[in-house]
Amino acid sequence: MQVTRETFDQVMVPNYSPAKMVPVRGLGSRVWDQAGNEFIDFAGGIAVNALGHCHPELVAALTEQGQKLWHLSNVFTNEPALRLAKKLTDHTFAERVYFANSGAEANEAALKLARRYALEKFGEQKQKIIAFTQGFHGRTFFTVTVGGQPAYSDGFGPKPGAVEHCDYNDLAAFESLISDDTCAVMMEPLQGEGGIISPDPAFVKGVRELCNKHNALLIFDEVQSGVGRTGHLYAYMGLEVVPDILTTAKSLGGGFPIGAMLTTTEIAQHLKPGTHGSTYGGNPLACAVAERTFDIVNDPAVLAGVKQKEQLFRDTLATINNKHHVFSEIRGKGMLLGCALNEDFSGQSRLFLDASTQQQLMCLVAGANVVRFAPSLVIPDEDIAEGLTRFERAVASVVAAR
Ligand SMILES: *Cc1c(COP(=O)(O)O)cnc(C)c1O
Numbered sequence: 001m002q003v004t005r006e007t008f009d010q011v012m013v014p015n016y017s018p019a020k021m022v023p024v025r026g027l028g029s030r031v032w033d034q035a036g037n038e039f040i041d042f043a044g045g046i047a048v049n050a051l052g053h054c055h056p057e058l059v060a061a062l063t064e065q066g067q068k069l070w071h072l073s074n075v076f077t078n079e080p081a082l083r084l085a086k087k088l089t090d091h092t093f094a095e096r097v098y099f100a101n102s103g104a105e106a107n108e109a110a111l112k113l114a115r116r117y118a119l120e121k122f123g124e125q126k127q128k129i130i131a132f133t134q135g136f137h138g139r140t141f142f143t144v145t146v147g148g149q150p151a152y153s154d155g156f157g158p159k160p161g162a163v164e165h166c167d168y169n170d171l172a173a174f175e176s177l178i179s180d181d182t183c184a185v186m187m188e189p190l191q192g193e194g195g196i197i198s199p200d201p202a203f204v205k206g207v208r209e210l211c212n213k214h215n216a217l218l219i220f221d222e223v224q225s226g227v228g229r230t231g232h233l234y235a236y237m238g239l240e241v242v243p244d245i246l247t248t249a250k251s252l253g254g255g256f257p258i259g260a261m262l263t264t265t266e267i268a269q270h271l272k273p274g275t276h277g278s279t280y281g282g283n284p285l286a287c288a289v290a291e292r293t294f295d296i297v298n299d300p301a302v303l304a305g306v307k308q309k310e311q312l313f314r315d316t317l318a319t320i321n322n323k324h325h326v327f328s329e330i331r332g333k334g335m336l337l338g339c340a341l342n343e344d345f346s347g348q349s350r351l352f353l354d355a356s357t358q359q360q361l362m363c364l365v366a367g368a369n370v371v372r373f374a375p376s377l378v379i380p381d382e383d384i385a386e387g388l389t390r391f392e393r394a395v396a397s398v399v400a401a402r
Pocket of ligand 1: 137225250
């Protein structure tokens, strides 16, 4: 059957507007479309393809497990899930793991756990959740309500209640909002979708201290920042602040859907049998691929490589900006970088994205003012150089069209 980009407009729900080309094959950080055009991939499946496309070790993990056992449900446990959970707990603050299929589901579990924990330990009045403006936590109704962009949660009827928002990096505002009725605080230790905004280290420390003071659980949403993305295994490790609950997804599966919620034994015990669950969460296929991804990423050489590659991006982007004057700032960390557009180009990130696609470069935006790169953590330096050469052509074409 012949399908084309036009088929999308005929058969798909119109909630997305994908690029005009349809990719059919990928290898490392290169992707080919239906017409055989080759693209450099700085999008990484939105910070998911941590090891690029079709990494041989992940293909092996997938096909090996694919011949053994795909799915059981939560009525049975399985070896890949147990091994992955063991590794996640061995290498983080956490002692317990709950597996889900996506970032939103991991966050949904974290929020439900926090509410249940507070109810059982402190009583009904302790139910307020504080999150941050511009934050993003997924698209289920609870997580989108906790997310800090009302445009995404308005228009679907009554929202889950007792959710409040505060400006990111504003410790004074946070201090005036938190109280003994706060059950949890959910934050990204580097805001992704909201525009690649790094936290002020003193702000994160202050939030942790105030959570301690008011017995509120601190939930770090590391769905985008986790699994090597910032050059640390998890971003919290670079901030010297330990959360009570951490959620991880995106890069965790290297491209195979999986999410996880990590926490301590003390907190975890409040999700007793029957309180929460998932049919697919922790399925052997996803866990086998995630285990291999985790093994490869959790290596000092790979993590150091992420920092070196960040520098390469920053140096070349500075050169591009000296010539074309389009960015006010290059921000973010590791392989999660944002080019913030200056006033002359404000609101036009989509133009840069479309121009990049024209130049056979795949990239992302993070809001209307930021062009975002979230490539493979092991993208070869030559692909970074070639991709940025294409990006410079895209920038030049946007500038010329002004
Ligand atoms: C992408 C993202 C999510 C949602 O993950 P899904 O897998 O799309 O449900 C949640 N939180 C953050 C920080 C994200 O970047």
